[in-house]
Amino acid sequence: MKALTWHGKRDVRVDNVPDPAIEEPTDAIVRVTSSGICGSDLHLYEVLGAFMSEGSILGHEPMGVVEEVGAEVTDLKPGDRVVIPFNIACGSCFMCSQGLHSQCETTQVREEGKGARLFGYTRLYGEVPGGQAELLRVPLANYGPIQVPAGPPDDRFVYLSDVLPTAWQAVEYAGVPDGGSVVVLGLGPIGDMSARIAQHRGYRAIGIDLVPERLERVRSRGIEALDLRDHDGDLVEVVREMTEGRGPDSVIDAVGMEAHGAPAAKLVQAMSSLLPDALEAKLIEKAGIDRLSAFHTAIELVRRGGTISLVGVYGGMVDPVPMMTLFDKQIQLRMGQANVKRWVPEIMPLLLDGDPLGVDSFASHRLPLEEGPDAYEKFQKKQDGFAKVLLQP
Ligand SMILES: NC(=O)c1ccc[n+]([C@@H]2O[C@H](COP(=O)([O-])OP(=O)(O)OC[C@H]3O[C@@H](n4cnc5c(N)ncnc54)[C@H](O)[C@@H]3O)[C@@H](O)[C@H]2O)c1
Numbered sequence: 001m002k003a004l005t006w007h008g009k010r011d012v013r014v015d016n017v018p019d020p021a022i023e024e025p026t027d028a029i030v031r032v033t034s035s036g037i038c039g040s041d042l043h044l045y046e047v048l049g050a051f052m053s054e055g056s057i058l059g060h061e062p063m064g065v066v067e068e069v070g071a072e073v074t075d076l077k078p079g080d081r082v083v084i085p086f087n088i089a090c091g092s093c094f095m096c097s098q099g100l101h102s103q104c105e106t107t108q109v110r111e112e113g114k115g116a117r118l119f120g121y122t123r124l125y126g127e128v129p130g131g132q133a134e135l136l137r138v139p140l141a142n143y144g145p146i147q148v149p150a151g152p153p154d155d156r157f158v159y160l161s162d163v164l165p166t167a168w169q170a171v172e173y174a175g176v177p178d179g180g181s182v183v184v185l186g187l188g189p190i191g192d193m194s195a196r197i198a199q200h201r202g203y204r205a206i207g208i209d210l211v212p213e214r215l216e217r218v219r220s221r222g223i224e225a226l227d228l229r230d231h232d233g234d235l236v237e238v239v240r241e242m243t244e245g246r247g248p249d250s251v252i253d254a255v256g257m258e259a260h261g262a263p264a265a266k267l268v269q270a271m272s273s274l275l276p277d278a279l280e281a282k283l284i285e286k287a288g289i290d291r292l293s294a295f296h297t298a299i300e301l302v303r304r305g306g307t308i309s310l311v312g313v314y315g316g317m318v319d320p321v322p323m324m325t326l327f328d329k330q331i332q333l334r335m336g337q338a339n340v341k342r343w344v345p346e347i348m349p350l351l352l353d354g355d356p357l358g359v360d361s362f363a364s365h366r367l368p369l370e371e372g373p374d375a376y377e378k379f380q381k382k383q384d385g386f387a388k389v390l391l392q393p
Pocket residue numbers: 038039040041042043162166185186187188189190191208209210211214228254255256257258259260261293294310311312313336337338
């Protein structure tokens with residue numbers, strides 16, 4: 001089959017690889033029809049290369065049609081239309097039963113001291129072949145796959161794999177009071193969808209980014225948005241003026257470790273990639289590699305006693321964090337990988353009755369797998385309006 005594979009920093013290729021096969025009786029094989037490219041894939045493309053192996057199949061946002069099931073898979077059959085959550089979870093352990101699927105105790109990667117296995121996401125998360133491919137092997141297939149009805153286009157459902165539950169959790173964890181306000185830093189797919197969900201729930205959402213097309217996408221839905229480039233120096237003041245002088249009740253950081261505006265950490269990230277893999281991995285795990293500018297902005301922006309919800313991925317260990325300000329402002333912090341299946345029952349009604357979140361027109365590009373390498377590049381550089389890519393193998 002054809003698959004998008006990782007070959008090095010900014011080097012993604014279309015390779016011919018062996019078809020996956022059933023390995024465990026609880027596996028299923030899915031023929032992929034749509035598969036997102038995510039901001040998380042850009043970390044692999046750029047700073048997390050030391051944790052990748054050459055030839056690894058990328059992708060964790062697939063949907064498709066079941067082609068084959070193992071002997072113990074009773075809840076799925078060939079022909080079923082399914083979306084595959086990015087975390088691989090059992091559904092029955094202590095963590096899963098509390099809705100913490102990204103901490104699943106059956107699939108935790110204990111050798112690396114990490115949480116649940118993820119599709120297409122480095123050896124830290126089990127090096128499971130990903131879904132930017134024609135076929136995908138799905139472990140624990142009695143629990144993971146989300147069955148969706150025939151009829152609407154893939155666009156309606158594919159974001160259940162990651163974008164929708166991730167944004168939903170970001171808003172949930174932001175703990176916005178009824179009728180309250182939330183600033184969303186970063187308007188990539190995750191921040192954009194978080195702002196839409198916040199608006200849908202009746203909160204005042206204010207988005208912040210520096211890419212004109214992305215600002216326009218949220219403004220066109222009636223959401224306020226500020227261009228970071230217009231507010232170099234007065235951002236905090238301007239947002240306070242918009243929020244009764246106090247700052248928003250909550251801030252969602254949907255930027256993560258590659259934030260614009262942190263030259264020192266950018267330099268460390270760039271230098272570390274010149275080291276041999278083993279040293280680079282150590283440096284990235286143990287040294288400060290995060291460009292924390294968005295997180296620092298969140299700390300400054302949020303009102304006293306407010307909540308910051310970190311949804312952007314961070315990876316460093318010793319990056320300095322302003323503990324005094326966090327403590328003095330009495331800020332609450334919540335974060336983590338999305339627990340996909342936890343939120344599906346709440347999101348599904350919004351996909352079956354009209355399209356209040358605008359998922360049908362959320363993709364900026366729908367492309368064949370062959371154009372994957374080019375799509376990675378344009379998505380990373382934010383060129384040509386690349387905001388959300390769906391690959392259609
Ligand atoms: N927690 C989870 O389970 C989960 C799931 C999916 C994605 N993520 C993470 O969420 C983050 C966003 O993902 P995405 O797909 O939207 O990616 P993205 O890279 O397209 O979006 C990031 C956006 O932040 C903007 N930005 C950069 N620096 C900024 C700054 N200083 N202030 C404001 N905006 C800034 C960029 O212009 C871009 O639009 C990534 O870190 C990704 O890894 C987390």
